[in-house]
Amino acid sequence: MxxxxxxxxxxxxxxxxxxxxxxxxxxxxxxxxxxxxxxxxxxxxxxxxxxxxxxxxxxxxxxxxxxxxxxxxxxxxxxxxxxxxxxxxxxxxxxxxxxxxxxxxxxxxxxxxxxxxxxxxxxxxxxxxxxxxxxxxxxxxxxxxxxxxxxxxxxxxxxxxxxxKDRQMQAGSVCFVAAGIKPELLEDTPELHESHSDISYLTNEMRKWCKEWEASGELKNSKEFEFHIAGASIDMKRGILRCNFGHFYGFDFTNGDHLSYILREGRKKVVEFVDCMKRNIPAMRDAIVLATPSLPDVRExxxxxxxxxxxxxxxxxxxxxxxxxxxxxxxxxxxxxTLEESIRGGNAITExxxxxxxxxxxxxxxxxxxxxxxxxxxxxxxxxxxxxxxxxxxxxxxxxxxxxxxxxxxxxxxxxxxxxxxxxxxxxxxxxxxxxxxxxxxxxx
Ligand SMILES: Cc1cc2nc3c(=O)[nH]c(=O)nc-3n(C[C@H](O)[C@H](O)[C@H](O)COP(=O)(O)OP(=O)(O)OC[C@H]3O[C@@H](n4cnc5c(N)ncnc54)[C@H](O)[C@@H]3O)c2cc1C
The missing domain is CATH 3.50.50.60 (FAD/NAD(P)-binding domain)
Known part of the structure; x- marks a missing residue:
């Protein structure tokens, strides 16, 4: 050679x-x-x-x-x-x-x-x-x-x-892109229109939706997956949503079997979540998943x-x-x-x-x-x-x-x-x- x-x-x-x-x-x-x-x-x-x-x-x-x-x-x-x-x-x-x-x-x-x-x-x-x-x-x-x-x-x-020390790693995620959103049907707030890229408005809205759908039973967190929105923004002109989504807990991100599982499971969770948005949010009625990751979203x-x-x-x-x-x-x-740590506020950015x-x-x-x-x-x-x-x-x-x-x-x-x-x-x-x-x-x- x-x-x-x-x-x-x-x-x-x-x-x-x-x-x-x-x-x-x-x-x-x-x-x-x-x-x-x-x-x-x-x-x-x-x-x-x-x-x-x-x-x-x-x-x-x-x-x-x-x-x-x-x-x-x-x-x-x-x-x-x-x-x-x-x-x-x-x-x-x-x-x-x-x-x-x-x-x-x-x-x-x-x-x-x-x-x-x-x-x-x-x-x-x-x-x-x-x-x-x-x-x-x-x-x-x-x-x-x-x-x-x-x-x-x-x-x-x-x-x-x-x-x-116990080989536990930060949660992984499954970022996605969706298209077909009608931003004009979202709540008409100046935050959204002035700066569609100011992620805080949409992120907060989507977090509220997650809470509602968890309460209604439409979405269900488990020990291994949380419907978490770390950040989201919408391209107002093209109706494209970009979302840093989901938390996978308890996986070893150097293990090929674990990575394959979270890629497969992540794609399912994205479709489940976008379907939920389509049913519940008029602006999302025609949403379609445009892309899911081809590389697992590993933080650590x-x-x-x-x-x-x-x-x-x-x-x-x-x-x-x-x-x-x-x-x-x-x-x-x-x-x-872990999910418990997240529920206790473990992802929050402190003052x-x-x-x-x-x-x-x-x-x-x-x-x-x-x-x-x-x-x-x-x-x-x-x-x-x-x-x-x-x-x-x-x-x-x-x-x-x-x-x-x-x-x-x-x-x-x-x-x-x-x-x-x-x-x-x-x-x-x-x-x-x-x-x-x-x-x-x-x-x-
Ligand atoms: C869910 C999530 C959200 C994030 N949010 C933000 C954010 O909002 N803003 C921000 O700035 N950062 C964010 N980050 C962090 C940031 O994106 C990454 O940490 C950073 O991009 C890592 O870059 P890297 O080049 O070190 O590694 P990677 O991007 O992981 O690239 C490593 C590359 O090496 C290749 N590779 C691995 N092993 C081999 C091998 N054996 N042979 C050949 N090729 C190999 C892989 O295929 C990959 O392409 C986020 C990360 C995650 C996971």
């Missing part, structure tokens, strides 16, 4: 992998991105996650240039807006990721799954993957784990943690125990670090572990959390993306080295994209990536529009 060589090989094409690939290629690295699914974007496309979280709780955004570029280009395509929870049109987001990677010169292989890792001491030598026709093998100066599940790191023998699975572990205090105390590559203020956002997001910000250090065992491996996205709580903050798309911008740049600059010169990296990131400090200076998207 031939082994092809690249400067940087990335496994996983979620927003973490895509942003790393674009940045590595823009800095001259011959870059290969390998993805098990059929499209780029991960949770943001195949998972149908409908929004980017706010780009900050300050008066102005504190996200770096790559996120701003992605957002602006998605708006230009008609696939997002400038609301604080900016909507994400999954199809246009896939199109944009493909386009940006093509422009940068990234080689992309879809429908290709990581199979084996060959490691010698502190280096990954090569990996083998499986696509539809045969097994291929790739060597690289640097490898990046952007699988969300730390799959590459785990296979390389890097220590990982999974969920809480494995995370590495890396060179540095970012703990919850980073959020509460507004910690800064010498090797910060971004700043952020998104809060510790942990969905409930304390919101106040801290408004008044403080924390640094995102580069060393949470490195390991103690292997020098040419970087890890990005929903599996970096952090406490459960802190990962609940870092896992959101704008922060993941900021991490990808830094890791891709570092992987192109340095072989191995662990030896990157941090002040030099920070200088380049600043020149390219990253934000490493905040002093209240207005800076608009």
């Amino acid at each position: 031939d082994t092809k060589h690249y400067d940087v090989v990335i496994i996983g094409a979620g927003v973490g992998g895509v942003s790393t690939a674009i940045s590595a290629a823009r800095h001259g690295a011959k870059t290969l991105l390998i993805e098990a699914g059929a499209c780029p974007g991960g949770m943001g496309t195949a998972g149908l996650v409908p929004f980017f979280v706010p780009f900050s709780y300050k008066p102005e955004p504190i996200v770096g240039e790559l996120m701003r570029e992605i957002h602006q280009r998605l708006i230009d395509l008609g696939g997002s807006n400038d609301a604080s929870w900016a909507t994400v049109d999954a199809e246009l987001f896939k199109y944009l990721c493909d386009e940006m990677m093509e422009e940068a010169g990234v080689t992309v292989k879809y429908l290709t799954t990581l199979r084996e890792v060959s490691r010698t001491g502190r280096r990954i030598e090569s990996i083998s993957v499986c696509d539809r026709s045969l097994k291929s093998s790739y060597s690289a100066d640097n490898f990046i784990d952007a699988t969300g599940d730390a799959a590459l790191a785990y296979m390389t023998g890097i220590p990982v943690k999974c969920g809480d 699975s494995r995370r590495i125990v890396g060179k540095y572990v970012l703990e919850d205090n980073a959020f509460w105390n507004g910690e800064r670090h010498e090797d910060d590559i971004a700043i952020a203020d998104y809060m510790i956002d942990l969905h409930a572990l 304390e959390l919101l106040d801290t997001s408004i008044n403080k910000f924390y640094g995102v250090p580069f060393s949470i993306m490195l390991t103690n065992e292997v020098d040419n491996l970087g890890v990005v996205g929903r599996c970096v080295s952090a406490s459960r709580g802190m990962l609940g903050a870092l896992r959101v798309m704008p922060i993941v994209i900021a991490m990808g911008q830094a890791l891709g740049t570092a992987a192109a600059l340095s072989n191995p990536v662990a030896n990157v010169n941090i002040p030099e990296l920070q200088k380049i990131l600043l020149q390219e529009g990253a934000i490493l400090d905040y002093a209240g200076t207005p800076r608009k998207c």
